[in-house]
Amino acid sequence: MTARTFSYAEGIREAFGYLLKNHPDVFAIGQGLWSPWYVGNSMKDLDKEFGKERVIDTPVSELATTGAAVGASLHGYRPIVIHPRMDFMILAADQIVNQAAKWRHMLGGKSPAMTVRAIINRGGEQGAQHSQALHAWYAHIPGLRVVMPATALDARDLLIASVLCDDPVLYIDDRWLYEEEAEFGPPGPVDLAIQKPQIRRAGTDITLVAASFSVALAVKAAELLAKKNISAEVVDLRVINPLDHGVAQTSVRKTGRLLAIDGGWQTCGLAGEVIAGVVTALPPSSFRSRPKRVTLPDAPAPTSKVLEAIYYPTADSIADLAVRMVQE
Amino acid sequence: MTSSGASLGALADPGQFHAALDVTGFPDDVLEHMLRRMLLIRVAEEGVADLVLSKEAVCPCHLGIGQEAVAVGVSHALRKTDRVYGGHRSHAHYLAVGGDLFKMFAEILGRKDGASQGMGGSMHLFAPEVGFDGSVPIVGATIPIATGAGLAAKMDKKGDVAVAYFGDGACEEGVLHESLNFAANFKLPVLFVCENNLYSSHLDISERQPANGMARFADAHCISHRTVDGNDVAAVAYAADDLIAAARRGEGPGFLEAVTFRWRGHVGASEDIDVGVQRRPEVLKAWQARDPVRRLNEAMVARGLSGSNTLVSLTEAARDQVADAVARARKSAYPAPSALLDLVYAARSAT
Numbered sequence: 001m002t003a004r005t006f007s008y009a010e011g012i013r014e015a016f017g018y019l020l021k022n023h024p025d026v027f028a029i030g031q032g033l034w035s036p037w038y039v040g041n042s043m044k045d046l047d048k049e050f051g052k053e054r055v056i057d058t059p060v061s062e063l064a065t066t067g068a069a070v071g072a073s074l075h076g077y078r079p080i081v082i083h084p085r086m087d088f089m090i091l092a093a094d095q096i097v098n099q100a101a102k103w104r105h106m107l108g109g110k111s112p113a114m115t116v117r118a119i120i121n122r123g124g125e126q127g128a129q130h131s132q133a134l135h136a137w138y139a140h141i142p143g144l145r146v147v148m149p150a151t152a153l154d155a156r157d158l159l160i161a162s163v164l165c166d167d168p169v170l171y172i173d174d175r176w177l178y179e180e181e182a183e184f185g186p187p188g189p190v191d192l193a194i195q196k197p198q199i200r201r202a203g204t205d206i207t208l209v210a211a212s213f214s215v216a217l218a219v220k221a222a223e224l225l226a227k228k229n230i231s232a233e234v235v236d237l238r239v240i241n242p243l244d245h246g247v248a249q250t251s252v253r254k255t256g257r258l259l260a261i262d263g264g265w266q267t268c269g270l271a272g273e274v275i276a277g278v279v280t281a282l283p284p285s286s287f288r289s290r291p292k293r294v295t296l297p298d299a300p301a302p303t304s305k306v307l308e309a310i311y312y313p314t315a316d317s318i319a320d321l322a323v324r325m326v327q328e
Numbered sequence: 329m330t331s332s333g334a335s336l337g338a339l340a341d342p343g344q345f346h347a348a349l350d351v352t353g354f355p356d357d358v359l360e361h362m363l364r365r366m367l368l369i370r371v372a373e374e375g376v377a378d379l380v381l382s383k384e385a386v387c388p389c390h391l392g393i394g395q396e397a398v399a400v401g402v403s404h405a406l407r408k409t410d411r412v413y414g415g416h417r418s419h420a421h422y423l424a425v426g427g428d429l430f431k432m433f434a435e436i437l438g439r440k441d442g443a444s445q446g447m448g449g450s451m452h453l454f455a456p457e458v459g460f461d462g463s464v465p466i467v468g469a470t471i472p473i474a475t476g477a478g479l480a481a482k483m484d485k486k487g488d489v490a491v492a493y494f495g496d497g498a499c500e501e502g503v504l505h506e507s508l509n510f511a512a513n514f515k516l517p518v519l520f521v522c523e524n525n526l527y528s529s530h531l532d533i534s535e536r537q538p539a540n541g542m543a544r545f546a547d548a549h550c551i552s553h554r555t556v557d558g559n560d561v562a563a564v565a566y567a568a569d570d571l572i573a574a575a576r577r578g579e580g581p582g583f584l585e586a587v588t589f590r591w592r593g594h595v596g597a598s599e600d601i602d603v604g605v606q607r608r609p610e611v612l613k614a615w616q617a618r619d620p621v622r623r624l625n626e627a628m629v630a631r632g633l634s635g636s637n638t639l640v641s642l643t644e645a646a647r648d649q650v651a652d653a654v655a656r657a658r659k660s661a662y663p664a665p666s667a668l669l670d671l672v673y674a675a676r677s678a679t
Contacts, residue, residue, distance in 0.1 A: 027483075053483075059513055064472040064506030071476020071490070074461060075411060077483065079476075094503075098466050099473065104671055107454040107462050108445030111674040142672050166674035193675040242673075 003185045008149075009178040011156035012042040016080075018156075018187040019163050020050045023078065026163060029056040029069060030082030030117075038084040039119070040178055066092035066116065070100050070168075073114035078163055086118040086172070087132045100168035101143035115162045120174040120212070120263070122301060125308065131301035135211070136262075136269045138170050139241035145169040145192065146241040150200070150215035152182040154238060161192035174213040174263075195239050197247035203233035206257040206322050209248045209274045211237040214261040220315035221322060228319075230326050240270060245277030252278050256288035257325050261318055266295040289328040294318050333543025333553055339587040340526065340540055342614035348626035349562045358404070359628055362561050364642060365403075366396040366621050369420045371646035372429060375654055376419065376436060376450070377597035385436050387449030388465075390417040394559075394591035397620035398523050399424035401564025402491065402584070405572040406459060411477035411490040413470035414463035416451045417590075421463065421493050427455035430653040439660035446663045447671060468494055468501035471520070475507045478518035478581070487576045489517040497528035499542045508549040508583070515580035519571055520546070522585045523558060529594040532604045546583030558586030559620040562627075589615035 006014060019026045032038025034047050034057040047055040058065045062083065069079040083089035089096070096116060104111040122131035139146045145167050149155045155173060162169035169192065200215060201222050208218040215236045222232035233255055235248050252258045258278050260271035271293035279291060294313045302311055338344050351359055373393045379385035399420040406412065406425060414421040422432060427443065435442030436450045444454045451465040461477065464470055474492035481488040498504055499522060511518045522542045526533045533540050546553035552574065554567040564586050571582025591612065593600030601609050621639075628634035 059506070059509055061506035061510055063503050064475060064510045067469070067472020067503065067507070068476030068479050068510060071411075071413075071473040071478070072480040072483075073476075074473070075477050075480035075484075077480050094466060094469055095472065099464065099469055103462070104674060106444065106448045106452045106464070108442070108447045109671065110454070110456070113674075145673070191675075193673075 003183050005181050005183045006152050006156070007178060008152040008155045008180045009040050009042040011152040012159060012173060013044055014187060015156040015159035016043055016046055017049070018160060020046065020054060025076060026078045026080065027054040027056065028080045028082060029058060029065060030084070031058055031060060032084050033057045033082060039082065040175065042173070042178070062088055062091040063095060066095040067099070069114050070095055070112050073112040074110065078113050080115045080117055080163055082117045084119050085121050085130060086134055087129050089118050096138070096144065096170070097141050101141045105143055111166050112168050113166045115169045115171055117171045117173065120172060123176065123308065123312070125303045125305055127303040128300035133263045135172050135240060136264045139243065139270065141241070143168065144241060145239065147171045147192070147239050148212040149173060149238065150177065150212050150236050152180050153184045156187060157190045158192070158195070158238065160187060161190035161195060164189055165192040172212065176213045177216060180216065192239070197235050197237045197244055199247070199251070200234040200236045201232065203231035203255065205231045205255055205326055206259060207233045207235060207248065207251040207255045208259050208261060208318070208322070209235045209237065210261040211240055211270065212263065214263050214313070217313060217315050217318055218261050221318035224315060224319040225322055228323060230322065232322060243273065243277065245281065248274060248278050249281050252282060253286055256286060258291040259318070259322055259325060260291070260293040261313060262293070262295045263313070264296060265298050266293065267298055269295055271295050289325045292321055292325055294321060333541045333547045333555055333585065334539045336524070336540045336555065336587055339555065339557055342589065342611060342618055345557050345559065346618055347623070348630055349560050349623050351562045351627045351631070354562060356631070356633055359624070359633060362400050363621070363624050363628060365400050365424060366561065366624065367642050368429070368646045368649065369396045369399070369423050370621060371643060372423060372432070372650050373419055375650040377592070379436065379654070380597045385450070387436060387438065387451070388595050389436065389450040390595050391592040391597070392417045392420050392590055394615065395523060395525060395588045396420055397561035397564055398521065398558045398586040398588060401561045402519070402521055402568045404565040405569040406491065408457070408459045409486065409488045410459045411461045411474065411481065411488065412459050412493070413461055413474040413477070413491065414453070414493045415467065415470060415495070415498070416463070416465035418453055418463035418493065419450070422453040422455055422460050425455070425460050426458040427453065427460050429649060430656050431455070433653045433657035434660045437657050438662060439657060440663045441660040445667065447667065468498035468503045471498065471504055471507045472510070475511050475516060475518055478511060478516035479514065481517050482514070489519060489572055489575045491519045491521060493521045493523065496522065496524040496526065496533055496542055499545055500536060505545065508545060508551060511581040512549045512551050515578065517575035517578070518581040519568065519575060520581060520583045522583070523588055524585055525588050525590050527590070527604065527607070530603045532606045535605060541585070543583060543585045551581050551583045553583040553585065555585040555587065558588030559618050559623065561620055561624055591616060
């Protein structure tokens with residue numbers, strides 16, 4: 001099979017198809033799996049292709065469904081439990097945080113090899129309980145790997161890697177990325193434990209570090225900066241727990257400037273962690289300006305479009321701050 | 329029980345059900361096994377109490393002395409490929425399916441030869457080789473996990489079942505209701521076992537719920553249910569056998585409510601007689617008179633299986649076993665410092 005163009009959502013669909021076809025121990029379970037209403041075209045017709053016993057739509061019970069996936073994973077299966085909105089996944093937090101993440105450590109060695117897929121779905125005046133990006137919360141938990149693909153290829157390959165990993169993994173995809181496209185060939189197995197951050201665009205004046213949709217914003221900001229003769233390097237973290245700081249450190253050694261971008265809140269967030277990981281490793285003389293971060297303001301997501309417009313970071317707001325840093 | 333399961337009626341009265349058990353239909357060797365296992369559980373938990381009192385055991389230990397008949401009765405119908413999950417008070421659940429006595433004590437003392445490599449303590453027991461697949465102290469947390477183990481068993485099509493042990497307190501957690509609905513909806517082979525000992529950590533059931541029968545929740549979810557005297561190992565085994573057999577046949581989940589009482593406090597070795605509105609010395613004494621071990625022994629005396637000295641000699645044999653296990657556990661090493669980080673992830677990162 002030759003390479004062809006996939007959207008991010010099609011990349012996810014491709015991973016599901018690959019996993020269900022090649023791994024009889026894989027099944028998908030969650031709310032809305034038989035309805036494009038919930039998961040867009042990222043799981044289109046999987047139930048028809050692989051049967052409703054392996055693509056299971058469930059009662060409205062986030063906690064029991066996630067717990068059932070933990071239980072099945074302890075008995076020879078690799079379930080993928082889907083939460084079509086990350087906000088509702090809070091109802092399942094006990095099973096993710098207290099059970100799956102700790103099972104191996106507290107019971108001396110057996111891991112729940114399960115994947116939790118959480119979808120960030122925001123904008124469009126959906127408001128405070130239909131908009132959250134809670135990845136930093138979960139990345140705080142030892143034992144839970146947290147994955148955030150930014151490209152169509154990673155949407156596919158990191159889902160395959162998550163499901164084939166023997167640890168519990170939280171795979172977070174973002175609906176604002178579903179139309180992103182890339183060209184690639186057929187899928188194969190991927191080892192999550194060896195995945196590293198990747199440079200999405202090389203540069204010499206400033207390092208932009210991000211994950212998921214913030215990578216797309218950073219790339220657009222880098223294009224705007226290029227027009228002003230500022231060369232920005234974009235680091236895509238890809239996996240935020242365990243978090244590899246090495247690629248960002250190497251980049252900042254070169255550029256001397258660090259701007260961390262995150263679609264979550266600022267306090268105790270991913271952007272602060274990225275900055276800490278670089279600042280604590282490099283000598284002060286490495287920095288040509290103070291590290292900065294672009295995040296959501298520390299407020300719940302608003303509903304009115306006027307407030308939404310100032311709530312979410314944009315490529316322009318990132319580029320403006322980067323210019324000020326370079327001029328500092 | 330064919331009622332709605334709302335009221336326990338006489339089953340909650342410690343003044344009743346004191347007579348020798350009706351063990352009709354149980355072979356001699358099964359009764360002997362049950363008596364020995366119940367005594368081992370009781371003596372082992374008394375051994376845990378001693379370690380708590382001497383402060384040698386530091387981790388929180390929750391004793392179920394007085395409740396031994398529930399786990400031993402349920403385990404009558406179980407096999408090693410079944411999947412049993414427990415909670416904070418699970419020494420009996422672990423030992424009833426044949427969990428290793430030495431590994432239990434080594435775990436309680438935090439040693440690397442423990443059931444969970446010394447990483448979990450009393451509240452985290454694990455013996456998958458005999459079908460005990462884990463216990464954790466978040467109330468109700470293993471109910472959906474057992475439900476998922478049942479989902480896996482259904483997919484495997486080998487007739488295995490999952491068992492979730494929990495108490496009346498866990499019935500106040502939303503996850504029980506989600507799990508009952510989930511298991512019923514997908515017709516999963518799961519036995520939900522509620523040990524209704526009429527107490528949460530410190531509150532009598534009358535302070536927490538409008539009715540004392542937990543099987544009413546099974547009734548609401550269209551699940552077959554039985555409510556039995558939890559201090560009658562034969563009654564527990566009869567009911568569990570039926571519900572488990574139905575689950576193995578693919579008829580869906582069952583719910584067994586076993587009414588019992590713990591002789592010790594919520595945690596540690598004390599009797600907690602100052603706790604709650606009904607946990608008075610005379611109530612505890614009445615429940616101790618409804619002793620599951622004595623009542624089984626009396627039935628065995630009637631059948632000529634037990635003599636005047638049998639209980640004493642079996643108890644002494646169990647004490648020797650426990651003393652040996654504790655002595656060996658004390659000699660086991662503590663986990664290596666590397667266990668702290670090495671056990672966090674299964675897959676090793678390249679960095």
